[in-house]
Amino acid sequence: MSVTTAMGAALRRIQLGNALSAFGNGxxxxFLFVYVSQVRGLGASMAGFVMMTFAVAALAVLPFVGRVIDRRGPLPVAVAGTVAAALGSLALGLASVWPLVLAAAAALGAGIAVVQPSLATMIVWCSTPTTRSRAFAMQFFLNNLGLGVGGLLGGQLVDTSDPASFVRLFAIESVMFLVLGAMVATVRLPRAPKVEDKVPSGPTPQSGWRALVGDRAMVQLCVLGFVMFFACYGQFESGLAAFAVEVTRISPAMLGIALAANTMAIVVAQFVVLKLVERRRRSRVIALVGLIWAVAWVAAGLSGLVPGAPALATTLLISTYALFGIGESMLSPTMAPLVADLAPARLVGQYNSAFALVKQLALAVGPAAGGLMAGAGAYPAYIVLLVVCALGISVLALRLGRLLTAEQDNPVRAHARRTAAAGVAAEAPAARSVQEQGERTPVAV
Structure with a gap:
């Protein structure tokens, strides 16, 4: 079997397992908030603590995951994470008192936090700089498709008056985590010259965090990532939802349609967008996403200014969610591959883990900030803040572009240039040979 075929087979297995896991998450x-607060009767405050426990558990393990991945390889780390997540999910479905609920949430949150950078590192190992964007775009597409389909099916099975129905949901999620672990365990990661620049073969440097902090481009990317996750992903479940219900005055059912529009935009646009952004500079693609999200937040703000036109207000708000989805589909083939291409060969796991840590911090701070501003009724300031953050994404992305090499900012175009240059270099000796042969051939009189 060729190296390329082995890489493709391993990548397909990883992607399929990841899609099934996302299906289980869906x-x-x-329904997690409703399950804790109403079905188990623990109240909204405890449901909030459960959400916070996910974030705290992830923040506790992520600083150490990268080093373990780089020392032991991503495969055993990913398998361990899936087992922890499966046990946590099943325990969460069976727990009925708050100490057990929090312990189960901690195990689930930690397990998912371990799995994410491990899978990202495995995708890096099974791809090349020119195929990496497409690999991560496929992962993002399958994640959203799995979550959407799982959510639709889960909604048909759930019954708030029957705790057993929730036990079934968590059991399905637990099984899907184990399926992911089994599929990952059977992957044979390629170790060949074609990918050896991304597969560690020697001891991991002891100064992984020091090397990362000293990497100006990576530090700038982490700052950019924090602003990005704070201003978009961190607002979906708190500030934006509150704004939609309290200011735009849409119904919860219509809010569900808006969320579906976000998922649909991602699923429909992903591969169309991929063809457009694949050959463009990553820094400029990210800058464009910032502008798109700024327009999305302006649309959200305008939806709250037309109370006498409910149809227009609803359309504006659904457009906000759809525009976010288009921006997300542009980022999926851009951000994660860029993290991998910035990483030194033996620190791919460390870099993936660090970026996951930044993401988790933003997802912890974002909903808290959005919830506080929504609770205080400071909606105009909230919209202005997020428009400024979106524009800040564009500025930070353009500044990051100055720190990137041509290979890091656009590997596809850089590869095409190298191929063209190699072709010209190969043609030159042949042309000289033909010319010399012509000079030596006697001319008939």
Whole structure:
């Protein structure tokens, strides 16, 4: 079997397992708050603590995951994470008192936090700089498709008056985590010259965090990532939802349609967008996403200014969610591959883990900030803040572009240039040979 074929087979197995795991997540994620607060009767405050526990558990393990991945390889780390997540999910479905609920949430949050950078590192190992964008775009597409389908099916099975129905949902999620672990365990990661620049073969440097902090481009990317996750992903479940219900005055059912529009935009646009951004500079693609999200936040703000036109207000708000989805589909083939291409060969796991840590921090701070501003009724200031953050994404992305090499900012175009240059270099000796042969051939008189 050729190296390319082995890489493709391993990548397909990883992607399929990841999609099934996302499918399992979709059965529980939309209903977790209702499950803790109403079904188990622990109240809204405890449901909030459970959400916070996910974030705290992830923040506790992520600083150490990268070093373990680089020392032991991503495969055993990913398998361990799936087992922890499966146990946590099943325990969460069976727990009925708050100490057990929090312990189960901690195990689930930590397990998912371990799995994410491990899978990202495995995708790096099974791809090349020119195919990496497409690989991460496929992962993002399958994640959203799995979550959407799982959520739809979970909604048909759930019954708030029957705790057993929730046990079934968490059992399905647990099984899907184990399926992911089994599929990952059977992957044979390629170790060949074609990918050896991304597969560690020697001891991991002891100064992984020091090297990362000293990397100006990576530090700038982490700052950019924090602003990005704070201003978009961190607002979906708190400030934006509150704004939609309290200011735009849409119904919860219509809010569900808006969320579906976000997922639909991602699923429909992903591969169309991929063809457009694949050959463009990554820094400029990210800058464009910032502008798109600024327009999305302006549309959200305008939806709250037309109370006498409910149809227009609803359309504006659904457009906000759809524009976010288009921006997300542009980022999926851009951000994660850029993290991998910035990483030194033996620190791919460290860099992936660090970026996951930044993402988790933003997802912890974002909903808290959005919830506080929504609770205080400071909606105009909230919209202005997020428009400024979106524009800040564009500025930070353009500044990051100055720190990137041509290979890091656009590997596809850089590869095409190298191929063209190699072709010209190969043609030159042949042309000289033909010319010399012509000079030596006697001319008939």
């Amino acid at each position: 059965f529980t994620v939309p």
